Amino acid sequence: MPYNLGYTKYLENLRQYKADTEHKKVYAWFDNSEKNPASRAQHITSLPDSIDIVGVMYPSELATFEKEEIVTLQQKGTKVVYTISYDEIKAQYEDLISTQTELENESTFNTFLKKEIEKQLTYSEPFDGIIIKYIGQNPKYMNEEDKAIYTETQNIFLNAIFTWKSQNSNKILSFEGKPQNLVDKNILNNFLHIIIDAFQVSNETELNLSILECLEADVPTDxxxxxxxxxxxxxxEGFWGTTEAIIESAYWTTAESNIYTKAGIAINNVQYDYYRTNGTYHTVRETINIMNPAPVK
Incomplete structure (x- = not known):
């Protein structure tokens, strides 16, 4: 009984910390493709409790154990989300038209896009929210005709997302990709975070540049x-020379900027660290502690 009471208090404190305490946020994307797990590495419940938001990479067909583990994480105050990617939908369409002369009932990309995003939104019920990923192209380099076509397609994608959000006000919505490629950048104020991909970055200078490239008018900087x-x-993957990218990025978040707010980091393929550190997620824990050090008593 004392153990249960202690754990209940631990969960309460953990939820309160994540909900109310100002700290650098940690996203982690997890490869949940294995539906018959053979080790703890394939369970999201093995992840460190102090991760704020876990993104599963395969949301469409959750096994029973995955649905149960999502609930377990939610009891810890962890949000569980998935990503809907505009560019992946576009690549899927281009794949189809390259192999078929005519797509049944899908004569245009806009029609295909609308149908596909509606399908992917149906996955959302057990999740706490969605990350939308949008790379696209920068509209400032387009002529008026191309920009009008680009805007129409972008609005199909975004309007579907915001309609879903209006019906799910309790769920979170974050943006990943290139905010500078949105026509109406004011919509970014509706997202919890703006996630900038830096997978090809190899040093702090390049990391700074990846943010500065996004700082066009109306892009929120906070x-x-x-x-x-x-x-x-x-x-x-995941190295700057001989040092770990997540460690270096964690230190980067602790250096103040007077131009923009470094709100935290997102870790892709977080499960890699399970295998590298014998199941302890040691590098991930070190990353979190750099950004959010435990108070000294």
């Missing part, structure tokens, strides 16, 4: 999250 990869065991 909610930037930088996205980097967890270091892989074979050394092909």
């Amino acid at each position: 909610r930037f999250i930088i996205a980097v990869s967890s270091p892989s065991s074979d050394g092909t």
